[in-house]
Amino acid sequence: MPAKGKHRRPKSRALSRGLVVAGTGGAALVLPVIATTAASAQTAPQSTPAAKTSAAAPALAKKAGTTYSVVAGDSLSKIADQLNVSGGWKKLYKDNRKVVGDDPRLIHPGLKLTIGKKAKAAPASDRADRADRSKRTTTLAPAKSAPAAKPKKTYSNDxxxxxxxxxxxxxxxxxxxxxxxxxxxxxxxxxxxxxxxxxxxxxxxxxxxxxxxxxxxxxxxxxxxxxxxxxxxxxxxxxxxxxxxxxxxxxxxxxxxxxxx
CATH class of the missing domain: 1.10.530 (Lysozyme)
Structure with a gap:
């Protein structure tokens, strides 16, 4: 009857230390023996929390130079929070000031923002449009003031x-x-x-x-x-x-x- 084959992997032994006596031509040299087992692998340092956080961040925020297209209801603060932009909306505005313009509130759907890298200047037509919107906002503000009093009605003396x-x-x-x-x-x-x-x-x-x-x-x-x-x-x-x-x-x-x- 043939000998039975071994189907189970021998258990790994824990790290063990021993002494071996090696001959050196009459003198005995004592050497430590270290057995490396699977247990030693378990003692390897785990990944740091910072690495886990980075892995969980949205893909757009991890890649420098990613372009984000503004949609209705967006604000720089909201975008910075969603994309985990380091430095928050101020950093996002600083990197995209040439595109956004002087007023960080004047962003509109379709505007392209660069995440993690300074954006190129917006086309002249886009800058002109933002400037025009800014002027209209400034011009319309006084309309909130109270209307001027109507002139007193006059009557003929007859x-x-x-x-x-x-x-x-x-x-x-x-x-x-x-x-x-x-x-x-x-x-x-x-x-x-x-x-x-x-x-x-x-x-x-x-x-x-x-x-x-x-x-x-x-x-x-x-x-x-x-x-x-x-x-x-x-x-x-x-x-x-x-x-x-x-x-x-x-x-x-x-x-x-x-x-x-």
Whole structure:
């Protein structure tokens, strides 16, 4: 029966030290014997954490001179963090200043950044475009300031101007009335004379004559005077607005007045 073959590798023995006596022609020379085993391989220093970190870094960050194309939502800080750029966004900006320009915030999709190596200057057309965008940003900034005050509205010093100014005052105070309604009553009451006065009717006999464009007696004028207008009952605008305020209270609007009121 043939001898059985050996199918198992002999176990490696641990590192052992011994002494061997070698003959040297009568004298004995003692030599240390060191047996190298697999155990000695296990004592080899492991790779350093720095090496592991370097292996885990993104491929783009490891290779100097790699080009990165900016996408929407990118910033130099975000790119530097993603690619583990040594020195952060400041180093990234320093290396790519010729491409980015003077403002590190003005990066846009499609811009090519070089990682780990200074980039070449951007084409003149690209630099001009960035400069133009920078100017537009500077120019648009003042638009946030408050708008200039509108110039004060002016009115002609005649019947047309007095009625229009009165209508604007009435609108601020919610007093109804129209240009035609006011004009019709003025022409009936005073023919457009702001200094007209009635010295012959019962009001005049009672000591309170009707005055002004809409022939208002003083008690009515002061009772229905509209703030912001003159206290003089002969003043055209004050007279019109007080009369319209009274007519709105009694008749709903000066437009509803078609005779003595």
């Amino acid at each position: 019947l047309d101007g007095w009625i229009k100014e009165s209508l604007d005052v009435m609108a601020k105070h919610g007093i109804p009335g129209s240009y035609d309604g006011i004009h019709r009553n003025i022409m009936r009451e005073s023919s457009g004379n702001p200094l007209a006065i009635n010295n012959w009717d019962s009001n005049a006999a009672a000591g309170t004559p009707s005055k002004g464009l809409l022939q208002v007696i003083d008690p009515t004028f002061f009772a229905y005077h509209v703030p912001g207008t003159s206290m003089d009952s002969y003043d055209p605008v004050a007279n019109i607005t007080a009369a319209c305020n009274y007519a709105a209270d009694k008749y709903g609007s000066i437009d509803n007045v078609n005779g003595a009121y």
